[in-house]
Amino acid sequence: MSLKEFEDLEKGSALELKTVLKNLKTDEHGLVAAIAQQYDTKEVLMLAYMNEKSILESLETGQVCYWSRSRQTYWRKGESSGHRQRLVGMSFDCDGDAILLQVDQLGPACHTNRRDCFFFEVDGDKVVIKSAPL
Template sequence: VLMMAWMNRASIEETLAEGQVCYWSRSRQTYWRKGESSGHRQRLISMKLDCDGDTLLLLVDQQGPACHTNRRDCFFYEITPDRVILTSNPDSGLNAS
C-alpha cells in the first residue's frame, strides 16, 4: 500500500507507543489517526529512517483501503510522456488493476 502523509515528533512518539499510526494533518492542523472515522486502520509493523534523517518509511498492516477515495492506495494515476492514466477505480477495494 502506498500513501504519503506528514508526521511530527508527537505523532511519531504516539505511533511507536500505541502501535496505531498517527499522522499530523497539515490542512486541519491536528492529529489524524488513520481509520478513526473509516475503520481502515494502520497498525505499525516497522518504522525506518532514511540516510539523511528527514524521511520515514512505515510498514503497516492496512485494514481496508488506505486512500480516502476508497482505493487500495493514494497513487492511482500513472504519468506517461503523453498522458495520465487512471489505474484503479473507486470501490475497487484492495484490487488494483
C-alpha cells in the same frame, strides 16, 4: 544536526530514539514526510506527515498517527473510516528527512476509497487513472 554523523556506525550499533528524533530534518512546522508501505507486499500506499508527537504515539500505541496539514490536527489513520494502519515497523532514511512505515493496512489507504493514493499513472503524454474505488 542530522543523521549524517551516524552513517559510519557498524551494523548492529544502536542509537537512542530521542537522539534520532532530535536529529530529524523537519520543515518549519516540525514535520517530516512519512511513506506508508504494506509490510508484506511492499506496496506503497500513501505519503503523509509526522512530527515527534505523532511518531511517539504511533510507536507507543501501534496505531499510525499523522499530522494533518489541511486540518492542522492529529490524524489517527482510520479513526473515522475504520481503515486503520497497524504499525509493523518504522525506519528513517539516511538524511533523516523521511520515514518509512511498514504497516498492515485494513481496507483502502486513500480517502478516495482506493487501495493506495498513487492511482494517477503517467503513460506517455497522458496521466491514466489506474484503479477504481473499492
